[in-house]
Amino acid sequence: MTAYDTPHGSPEVIDRRDGPYGEVVLRRHGDLLQIIANGCFLMDTSDGRSERLLVDAALGALDGRPAPEILIGGLGVGFSLAHAAAAPRWGRIAVAERERAIIDWHRAGPLAELSASALADPRTEIIEVDLVAHVNETSDTYDVLCLDIDNGPEWTVTEGNESLYSRAGLAACARVLRKDGVLAVWSAKPSPDFARTLRNAGFRHVRTEEIPVARGVPDVVHLAVRPG
Template identity: 80%
Template sequence: MTASYDIPVVIDRREGPYGEVVLRRHGALLQIIANGCFLMDTSDGRSERLLVDAAYDALDGRAAPSVLIGGLGVGFSLAHAAADPRWGRITVVEREPAIIDWHRDGPLSALSAGALADPRTEIVRTDLVAYVNEISDTYDALCLDIDNGPGWTVTDGNEGLYSEAGLASCARALRPGGVLAVWSAQPSPEFEGTMRNAGFQRVRTEEIPVARGVPDVVHLAVGPG
């Protein structure tokens, strides 16, 4: 017989603007599922923290850099950035109202309450692809974690973000010499090539070992200019 704590329990289920989004508890973990696709859980967070740290380190000591975090998720990247006083403005773009609600007054607030109260933090509820295509503002770093990777998108509309045209939009959202960091559940040499073709420099990939399977990675590059 399977123990009850091994059975995921749905805490909230909503129909959002992009389909169904679910928050469930599995033992001690909280998990986010979008349209039946597992996105992330609260089990670790090492790769989400590396996403932020690697971007900062690549800025070579730039004072109080601003960062755009694409995707709120379970809040690891936001919480880690807000815990570091070296960051300046912290903007998080999240398109799912349910995920924002779970952080503001739901179960995920235990991870992000301090970060959301930080005066440097702003949450923008919109689609990241549209945001980078339309904004006139610029950032020192873009830390993107909205999919399982460039080759494993959650929704078809996200695919354009990882194309040369999408990466060109990311480059326009960066200040000169700014850093783009993209989380992925698996390495993608093809994406590295696309980054170079879009004009990014110092393209590299950092691996994060996992218990089983291929490592998570962070793709890093410095924008033109």
């Protein structure tokens, strides 16, 4: 979710919404579109390599089952959805997004240019729901769960998201995964503590993949296989 390069000049606010989880803002900064939630930078359209790796790494960690179904936590600027929809191997592609504003920006706003073809794909389903509530309450199951709703397990957008990265929250994630399903979690920095929590929660084959960035520590994707 972090930006790789920051353009010069002042950003222009395109839309600002107050919702049940606080303020969400869409800005244009040079050629980039940026999403800000409660004053916290979430992501922009500068790159997308880490979102693509999130999807690819999860698929690579999965066995060869046909048409695997994926749940992506967080629509964001649409990189993960667009990348999944571009791969014919995926079956159902569900995206859980709690912010109505972000869904609107994709369906009839400036972000449509990134996601229009993916939203038109018959495999795609947008679920307007809080991901934390969804993994605790849904009866649906998936082969892959990709989480990109925070800047990482140790840098959450809202306090309510913290529970998702605890043992109880990971048990809820495991509940929506099918046998040998894969959990992939994006993070702005490596988190050895989270990797330990994954192992303590019974997940198998826990590892991280790094994504080099222009400055600072690399972004990472935490990967783990559902407890047996």
